């Protein structure tokens with residue numbers, strides 16, 4: 001069949017495309033789209049050597065390498081959810097390529113504060129150097145830094161701070177134009193993008209495969225069964241090995257005839273589909289799964305439930321936050337993202353996590369359930385969907401009330417009872433960080449708040465309602481956590497411990513400790529705030545020479561009581 005060869009450049013890189021003369025127009029467009037590593041919503045423009053835009057179609061005039069066409073990716077449609085996540089089959093490779101692209105092309109990159117300043121025409125470091133030089137000179141001549149130099153320094157610092165405070169929002173495309181042009185490649189290419197890059201994944205996969213043949217010690221295998229396990233000590237490839245150990249030590253490999261290569265491939269795909277975000281990342285997936293694993297052993301669930309129920313629970317934990325982008329359901333709904341539209345505002349995230357899980361399992365090389373009869377697969381699918389959808393916190397009260405109501409006559413052979421228990425177990429595992437040692441738990445809270453603050457920043461920027469507990473101006477670490485532990489964690493954990501009293505020491509005691517710790521921190525913060533207010537008052541009074549009564553009242557804050565919010569919460 002006759003084919004055409006078209007020579008063109010994309011981002012200055014020479015490419016050539018070959019296609020049959022009679023192939024469909026869409027195929028030719030797709031071909032150019034992948035050459036440009038463009039996403040499904042990007043607009044492509046093809047220019048001939050005269051600079052005219054020409055149609056990307058099978059009718060393209062064949063050319064030679066020295067009369068190249070020029071291909072440009074002009075814009076991305078950013079109406080979709082942040083960073084357009086959908087990976088419905090035909091676009092899967094494009095999405096991968098798109099994020100791959102983030103590592104290579106200067107457009108749509110994460111740009112650092114200094115670079116943004118550079119692009120804006122400011123050269124922060126040279127300004128700073130000049131200021132330092134000036135300061136030194138003046139210091140030598142005058143003996144002290146003059147107010148004007150000090151003022152300028154403060155301005156440069158504050159500008160840098162401002163730039164850095166919005167740095168993480170660069171993916172919104174706000175800085176896209178600025179980073180185009182002739183910026184040289186710079187270290188910020190190494191900054192992590194939301195989606196994992198192919199290189200990142202391959203590197204971890206190789207390490208994982210190398211390590212998976214090594215024997216994990218008995219000591220680690222035992223440690224893995226306890227909530228004291230410290231996830232921060234392990235890198236991603238090791239974590240994948242540990243997940244493999246969980247499937248092995250629960251006898252899933254033998255019971256469900258899971259081939260080790262398929263399990264490895266499945267775990268790798270799971271790893272790949274957790275994003276680089278502060279909290280809902282692969283390490284969170286591991287922690288939740290590890291807590292579930294710990295609960296299974298601590299409560300001796302193997303003697304109470306069927307192996308298939310345990311397989312459902314562990315796999316649900318593994319998959320429960322797949323492809324989370326760091327924005328919660330409220331955001332999805334308010335911003336009318338693709339996810340909210342697709343799922344009609346009903347648990348958009350959880351539906352998505354679950355759909356991604358089964359999308360992975362559709363590929364036979366990843367399908368750890370591929371050797372099971374259809375009825376078992378159906379049971380597993382039903383169970384996983386139930387468990388993952390139960391992690392939507394808006395359903396928290398309903399699920400807890402249901403569990404309380406069946407507790408007095410709990411029956412491990414009753415399907416409805418089992419279903420609720422499984423939902424409770426995944427919920428407990430999902431929010432169980434505070435049941436871990438302080439050194440493990442506290443960094444997790446920092447990660448969560450970082451993710452929340454990011455969301456509220458974006459909500460402010462986009463003019464959406466700001467979720468109150470995510471507002472960095474309103475919540476502090478201890479204030480948010482004491483309420484959460486009192487009103488969410490403890491009531492939930494206590495009900496589970498009613499069914500399994502042995503859990504008291506393993507998960508309730510550490511949570512109570514955490515509550516004390518954050519209560520103390522809250523008091524300390526309060527004291528600090530009062531002290532600051534008092535000294536500010538003192539300074540103001542000292543500085544103010546003539547103040548009329550009314551101005552004094554409106555400007556000077558009147559003692560610590562005015563600041564102290566009186567929180568009335570009973571002791572637990």
Ligand code: BYE
Nearest residue numbers: 393430431432433434448469470480481484
């Ligand atoms: C929850 C829902 C969604 C995502 F701000 C994460 F006080 C969580 F509300 N988790 N998971 C663990 C948590 C924790 N939320 C909070 N504390 C946790 O330890 C409370 C939040 C910091 C805030 Cl519930």
Ligand code: ZN
Nearest residue numbers: 288320321430
């Ligand atoms: Zn989660």
